[in-house]
Amino acid sequence: MPNTSAQVYLVGGMPGAGKSNTVVGFIVDAYKKDPNVKVYANFHLFGIKYVYCSVALMLKLYKEGILDDAILAIDEAYLVAEARRGGNPLTLLMTYLGMQSRKMKLTIYIISQSGRFIDWRIRLIKSHEIYCQKYNPKTHVITFSLKEIMSGREKNVSYFAPQYWCYYDTDEKLPPPAKLIDRAIKYVTNEPAKVEEEGAEVP
Amino acid sequence: MPKELPAPQDPDALEYEKIASEEPPREIEMPENTAVATTGSKSLSDKLDSSDMTDMQYAAYRLFPPDVASQEASMAMIARIDPDAFLSLLGLRVTEEFMQADTRQCNFIDILQKHYSLMSIGRDGMGRIDLLELAGAARDDKKMQTMAGGMGG
Numbered sequence: 001m002p003n004t005s006a007q008v009y010l011v012g013g014m015p016g017a018g019k020s021n022t023v024v025g026f027i028v029d030a031y032k033k034d035p036n037v038k039v040y041a042n043f044h045l046f047g048i049k050y051v052y053c054s055v056a057l058m059l060k061l062y063k064e065g066i067l068d069d070a071i072l073a074i075d076e077a078y079l080v081a082e083a084r085r086g087g088n089p090l091t092l093l094m095t096y097l098g099m100q101s102r103k104m105k106l107t108i109y110i111i112s113q114s115g116r117f118i119d120w121r122i123r124l125i126k127s128h129e130i131y132c133q134k135y136n137p138k139t140h141v142i143t144f145s146l147k148e149i150m151s152g153r154e155k156n157v158s159y160f161a162p163q164y165w166c167y168y169d170t171d172e173k174l175p176p177p178a179k180l181i182d183r184a185i186k187y188v189t190n191e192p193a194k195v196e197e198e199g200a201e202v203p
Numbered sequence: 204m205p206k207e208l209p210a211p212q213d214p215d216a217l218e219y220e221k222i223a224s225e226e227p228p229r230e231i232e233m234p235e236n237t238a239v240a241t242t243g244s245k246s247l248s249d250k251l252d253s254s255d256m257t258d259m260q261y262a263a264y265r266l267f268p269p270d271v272a273s274q275e276a277s278m279a280m281i282a283r284i285d286p287d288a289f290l291s292l293l294g295l296r297v298t299e300e301f302m303q304a305d306t307r308q309c310n311f312i313d314i315l316q317k318h319y320s321l322m323s324i325g326r327d328g329m330g331r332i333d334l335l336e337l338a339g340a341a342r343d344d345k346k347m348q349t350m351a352g353g354m355g356g
Contacts, residue, residue, distance in 0.1 A: 025247035033248075038219050047228030051219065066218050140234050146251070157251055160244035166228040 008101055008125055010118075011111045013132030018142035021161050022132055023073050023109045024168045030071060038070035043174060047167050055079070055177070062097060068104040076174045077110045078117040095121045135161065284325045293322055 009026075011019050024045070030037050031048045039050035040058065053061070053072075061067040074094075099121070101108050110126075112118050132144040133156075142161045147154040284292060296318045301311060 022247070029246050029248040032246075038223075044226075046226045049223050049225040051223050057222075070219075157247075159247045159250045162231070162233050163244055163246070165231045165233075169229065 007107050007127040008098055008122075009107075009109045009128045009130055010123065010126040011109055011130040011132070012114055013144070015113065016135060017132035018135045018144065018161060019111045019113075019130075019132050020075055020168060020170060021135075021142055021164055022130060022144055023075075023111055025159065025164045026109065027071055027073060028164055028167050039073070040067065040070055041073040041075070043073070043075045043168065043172050045168055059093060062093065067097075068106060070105075071107045071109070073109045073111070075111045077112040077122075079174060079176055091119050095119055098122045098125050101125075284322055289322065293318055296322070 009023075011023055013019050020043070027039055027041070027045070027050075028048060031039065035049070039045070039048065040053040040061070041050055042053055042055065042058065044052060051057075058067065058072075097104075097106075098108060098110075110118065110122065127149055129147040129149065130144050131147075132142060135142045140161050141158050143156060143158045145154055145156050293315075297315050300314050300318070301309065304314070
């Protein structure tokens with residue numbers, strides 16, 4: 001997959017259906033074809049040269065204008081472009097990134113179980129839709145449908161998954177934003193402890 | 204392993220080189236006893252280039268296989284044939300093909316079976332009905348997927 005194609009792929013499917021495996025397959029094949037291709041990912045890759053791009057680093061690179069002419073892979077995309085937090089600066093910036101992907105010559109893979117978890121503006125600008133239908137544990141074959149939005153053409157593709165297992169870790173966990181966790185903890189623990197000490201009734 | 208990278212020229216590439224890293228591939232156990240594991244497999248990109256058919260396309264291919272159906276045969280498979288006219292039409296079609304064929308090589312039973320099968324589908328109208336049912340099922344399936352929160356906007 002050439003890195004100047006500037007496409008936005010939305011990759012969805014049930015847990016374990018092969019979403020990350022499929023995106024890693026695209027990246028590895030592109031790297032084997034052109035070792036000079038630049039790859040940024042928010043999860044760890046092995047066996048290829050890439051930049052492990054936490055969200056903070058991704059935004060920094062975007063701000064400095066370095067994030068271009070590359071492949072960008074965002075796993076668990078709801079962590080950075082949550083549909084219910086459309087006004088959040090992070091979601092807004094990710095949306096702008098997606099909308100300018102053609103000018104920045106970015107091929108972006110956005111992985112999420114469902115498109116509904118992601119801001120609708122990113123769903124709107126997708127050029128391709130990949131839906132991972134199933135992973136067969138006996139044959140180790142992943143089947144997905146690939147739909148080209150502009151032409152409407154759709155095709156089913158099946159491939160042997162284990163050939164890409166050595167390039168990523170399927171068990172890698174991606175933590176949610178730290179501030180969000182802190183705010184959630186404050187939300188559930190704030191106030192009641194103080195009220196109990198004074199003996200007042202809890203409202 | 205990738206080839207030696209040439210020295211980058213543009214400033215963005217220099218910056219990328221500073222922050223990029225490469226770790227060795229993970230050691231994993233490849234599954235055994237699969238046909239693909241023994242015979243080798245195509246990469247994802249290679250598979251993309253080959254044409255996997257959608258369910259509808261496959262169903263249409265099986266219902267109206269191109270190697271069997273000439274244009275005439277396709278029409279027979281789709282058209283509704285009146286049951287009273289079935290035997291007469293079958294006789295005509297078989298006779299015509301038999302008379303045009305090289306009798307030293309053709310098999311009469313094969314010719315009869317072929318035309319009987321093609322016209323049976325036409326007589327019951329099942330070819331058209333099957334395809335319409337599949338189209339309906341495919342549409343319902345897609346609708347359900349969208350309602351269940353698929354990738355659609």
